[in-house]
Amino acid sequence: MPPTDFTFKPIGTVRHRSAEVPRHWSVSEVEGELVINADLVDGLKDIQAGQRIIVLFHFHKSPPFGPGLLTQKPPRRKSKKGVFSICSPVRPNPLGMSVVEVIEVRANVIRVKGLDMLDETPILDIKPYIESSGGR
């Protein structure tokens, strides 16, 4: 039997002071900080200003998911779309992914631009942003 669930612990927390955040990182200018747990600081050593990074996070304010939410009407759309084709925070697993730009790294704090997460969002992973090769 394959495992039926997986448990993850936050590696840090998103902090910012914007009262509102855009619906998507691709249109966000919001600045703030990724405050990473101090015991993980060695893992940040190659993150540099000017880079883009991928942030995986937990949609910590999402209501529980149910079958009625498999299709949802996104804001500014006229019809419902399948949940796996939209960026809704209400999903079978409340996992979020954003691409943000690094402004500065100081010890365990990464200052970034382009946030679309709520303040206090738990961060689960940071990955390098790698452009998809257009050729495939």
Add this chain to the structure above:
Amino acid sequence: MPPTDFTFKPIGTVRHRSAEVPRHWSVSEVEGELVINADLVDGLKDIQAGQRIIVLFHFHKSPPFGPGLLTQKPPRRKSKKGVFSICSPVRPNPLGMSVVEVIEVRANVIRVKGLDMLDETPILDIKPYIESSGGR
């Protein structure tokens, strides 16, 4: 107190018959299937052939993470890099992210190209692939 851990359940499983997979999706031509749980099929309705999609998954074969793995030497590199700047499957949270191309969708099975996951990898989420605006 913020929550200290989060539990996710797989939404499906990666299936393919390749004995080996490339280290990264950006160089992969491997074809296979994302077999999504049948009860979630309505969520797939807008996924179409030719699209790219983001797949979040669980690195189910990774050994446990420890502080000694905060920096790792990637294959073909000479020096160690911080874990958050590389794509290693051995990470504080064993979460993977790949971009694959949809070949065909039949009911709850998405045939794709560009896999870099092992056969039987548990899938946690599928998201639309949105190109980062170069202007930010």
